[in-house]
Amino acid sequence: MKAIIAAGIVVVVAIASLLIFSSSPAVKFDPQVKVIGVTTPVTAHIESPHGVRHVTAYVEQGGTRFPLLDQVTPSHRIFWRRNQPAQSVTFEAGKNKAPNLKEGDARLVLEAVADDFRGSTETASAPVKVILAPPRIVPDDSQHYINQGGMGLEVMTPSGSWSEAGVRVGKYTFRSFPAPGHPEQRFAMFAYPWDLPEDVVPVVYARNQAGTEATATFGYKLFPKKFRARDLPIDDAQMEMLVNKIDPGGTLAPGPDIVARFLKINGEMRRKNNQQLADLRFKTEEKILWNGPFLHWGKEESMFADVRNYIYKGKKIDQQVHLGFDLSDTQNAPVHVANDGRVVHAGDLGIYGNCVVVDHGYALQSIYGHMNRIDVKVGDMVKKDQSLGVAGATGLALGVHVHFSMQIDGVQVNPREWWDEHWIHDRILTKLEPGAAVPAAAPEARPHRRHK
Numbered sequence: 441m442k443a444i445i446a447a448g449i450v451v452v453v454a455i456a457s458l459l460i461f462s463s464s465p466a467v468k469f470d471p472q473v474k475v476i477g478v479t480t481p482v483t484a485h486i487e488s489p490h491g492v493r494h495v496t497a498y499v500e501q502g503g504t505r506f507p508l509l510d511q512v513t514p515s516h517r518i519f520w521r522r523n524q525p526a527q528s529v530t531f532e533a534g535k536n537k538a539p540n541l542k543e544g545d546a547r548l549v550l551e552a553v554a555d556d557f558r559g560s561t562e563t564a565s566a567p568v569k570v571i572l573a574p575p576r577i578v579p580d581d582s583q584h585y586i587n588q589g590g591m592g593l594e595v596m597t598p599s600g601s602w603s604e605a606g607v608r609v610g611k612y613t614f615r616s617f618p619a620p621g622h623p624e625q626r627f628a629m630f631a632y633p634w635d636l637p638e639d640v641v642p643v644v645y646a647r648n649q650a651g652t653e654a655t656a657t658f659g660y661k662l663f664p665k666k667f668r669a670r671d672l673p674i675d676d677a678q679m680e681m682l683v684n685k686i687d688p689g690g691t692l693a694p695g696p697d698i699v700a701r702f703l704k705i706n707g708e709m710r711r712k713n714n715q716q717l718a719d720l721r722f723k724t725e726e727k728i729l730w731n732g733p734f735l736h737w738g739k740e741e742s743m744f745a746d747v748r749n750y751i752y753k754g755k756k757i758d759q760q761v762h763l764g765f766d767l768s769d770t771q772n773a774p775v776h777v778a779n780d781g782r783v784v785h786a787g788d789l790g791i792y793g794n795c796v797v798v799d800h801g802y803a804l805q806s807i808y809g810h811m812n813r814i815d816v817k818v819g820d821m822v823k824k825d826q827s828l829g830v831a832g833a834t835g836l837a838l839g840v841h842v843h844f845s846m847q848i849d850g851v852q853v854n855p856r857e858w859w860d861e862h863w864i865h866d867r868i869l870t871k872l873e874p875g876a877a878v879p880a881a882a883p884e885a886r887p888h889r890r891h892k
Contacts, residue, residue, distance in 0.1 A: 463489055464560040465552045470528070473548055475569045476541075477650025480534045482508075484550045484564060491524035493555040497531055499538055501546035501570070506538030515555060524555075534650075535572055543572050569649070575602035577646035579658035582871075586642075588665040589634035589745055589854045593871050594658060595619055595627045598646040605646040608655070610636045614849045617726050617802055620872055627871065629802060631851045634745040635761075638664050667745035674702075674752055682836055686790065703758055705791065706750070706836065710760060713790040718850030721803045723784040728872070729801040733861040734778040734846075735824055738767030741841060744854040763852040764807065764845025771812075771840050774827040778806050778844070778858075783820045783828075792843060793835025796828045803850070809843035810835050 465488035473482055476499070486492055497509035509531040533548060535541050549565045580595040596616065598605040606616040607630040616626035630642065642660060647653040679702045686705055687693050693701040693709075742762050750758040769775075777798055784805065785797035792809035796816060799805050812832025816822060833840045846855040857863045 463554060463556065463558075465492055465554045465562045467550060467552045467562045467564040469548070469550070469564055469566055473533070473566055473568055475571055475649040475651075476533045476546070476548070477571050477648070477652050478534050479532055479536045480650060481530060482533045482548065483528055483530045484552075485526060485528055486552050487526040488552065488554050489523060490554060490556040492527075492552045493559070494553040495529055495550070497529075497533075497548070497550040499533055499541065499546050499548050499568070501541060501544070504540070506541060508533050508537055509550075513555070534570075541570055541572070543570050546570050571601055571648055571650040571652075573601035573648075574652050575605075575646035575648045575654045576600040577602075577605060577644050577654045577656050579644045579656050582659065584658065584660040585663070585867075586632045586660055587663045587854065587857065588632055588636075588638070589667070590857050591629060591631050591848055591853050591867070592642075592660070593627060593629050593868050594642075594644060595622075595625055595871055596644045596646075597625050600646070600654075601648045601650075601652075602646040603649045605644070606630075607642055608645050609633065609642045610640040612636075612851055614851075615803065629804065629848050629868070631848050631853045632662060633851055634665070634667060634763075634854075638662060665745075667747060668743060669747040669749065670742075671751050671756075672748045674750055678838060679752070682838070685834070686836065699752065699757065706758055706760060709790045710836075713792060714763070714852070716789060717797065717807060717847060717852070720784050720797050720799075720805060721847070721850035724799050724803045724805070725782065725801045727801050729781045729799065730779040730804070731824060732779070733864060734806070734855065734858040735776055736778075736859045737776055738769050738842065740765055741768045742766035744845070744856070764809075764843050765855060767842045767844050769831040769840060769842055771831070773831045775808055775811055775829050775831050775842050776825050777808075777822045777828050778855075779824045781806070781822060783816050783818050783822060786814050786817050786820075789835070791836040793837060794829070794832065795835075798822060798828075803848060805847050806855075807843070807845045807847065807852075809845075810837040810841060812840075 465486055467486050470483055470485040493513050493515045495511040498505045498507045546568050547565055548568045551561055551563045554560045576599045578597045584592045586592045594607050605626055607614045607628040609632055612633055614628045614630040616628040619625035619627045643655040643657055645653055645655045680698055683701045693704040743765055746762040748760050748762055749756050779800055781798040781800040784799045789795035794811040794814050796808045797805055810832055811829045813830040815829040831840055831842050845852050
């Protein structure tokens with residue numbers, strides 16, 4: 441009898457231990473899913489110390505479940521595995537997987553069963569919107585004349601199910617805004633960036649929240665440009681002066697090697713600062729703030745898209761591209777804002793030193809670098825020719841000058857076009873007048889339009 445009781449105790453203890461050391465899995469969608477369409481990839485993240493033996497997923501709509509995933513692995517219910525790594529499962533959701541889905545609200549559900557004695561089930565669910573109608577996009581009928589490194593403006597008509605539309609040029613994307621006086625149309629100011637090959641074809645695009653996209657080509661003629669390449673000799677004294685001016689404590693580019701520190705600042709910091717400038721594109725007004733041609737002043741020392749070869753002791757140690765104009769000035773001379781707008785940045789910006797960025801509306805912005813003193817603050821409205829501060833040599837500058845550049849939706853472009861009143865009128869303003877939006881072509885007249 442004692443043996444039977446002892447055996448019973450052992451069994452009870454064993455079962456209790458199995459239950460105690462069992463655990464529930466942690467399940468979540470990563471990234472979160474809000475919309476599913478014709479075909480939408482879904483990834484779920486599952487954490488379970490003993491792994492999982494069964495994973496299922498389905499979408500539920502109108503009381504009906506549509507299965508999406510049923511994944512089974514061999515069970516280790518008693519002699520389970522320990523310390524199993526987290527895992528991800530990816531499956532397809534949408535109309536292709538569940539043909540009876542309809543547009544509207546639904547719920548996405550994933551269930552995971554732990555591979556231990558208890559076999560606990562954990563569920564992740566998310567409300568989703570089913571979007572099945574494709575977007576459509578029709579460009580305008582204009583012939584666009586575009587300078588490499590310069591800009592254009594495209595009017596488009598999106599329709600169908602769409603959430604965003606704009607222009608794409610190679611790897612660069614430009615947002616659209618409502619066309620004044622034509623609520624059914626949108627427009628995008630876009631660049632043909634200096635660093636793209638001549639065979640890149642700009643397209644208009646419309647995309648819906650489910651990720652379905654339509655694109656179409658439009659008429660254009662590109663004028664290729666050759667940009668200058670210049671050798672820029674730099675010696676130890678200049679290098680040390682520049683490095684210590686930007687990073688006197690050696691925290692940004694540490695180490696005793698002054699050349700290595702300079703290269704880190706000239707390359708890595710330059711890329712970081714240019715990204716900071718690009719990120720300012722979201723701080724824009726959806727209206728024209730500028731008035732007439734942009735102001736040009738000073739002597740042009742360096743030009744847009746100059747390729748600079750840095751020569752140290754007779755050898756090339758670096759190459760960078762200068763995305764603006766260096767306008768020489770005299771010590772303590774005022775820096776004049778090129779046009780009306782709102783200040784969106786006023787302060788230090790790494791290689792650009794003391795820098796002011798002014799938004800002129802519709803993601804068009806001007807940039808003023810290397811200033812000695814800044815006399816405006818973020819949020820200030822400024823008028824053309826108003827002083828922003830005083831010229832200087834802060835940042836990665838060897839002498840007193842103003843670095844002047846412009847960007848459209850975060851992509852830096854040649855400011856020379858914006859110094860030309862006729863170019864602004866012909867290429868920009870005529871297309872933005874409420875009564876003069878360019879009519880879109882009929883869909884059947886666009887054989888090159890494609891959907892994907």
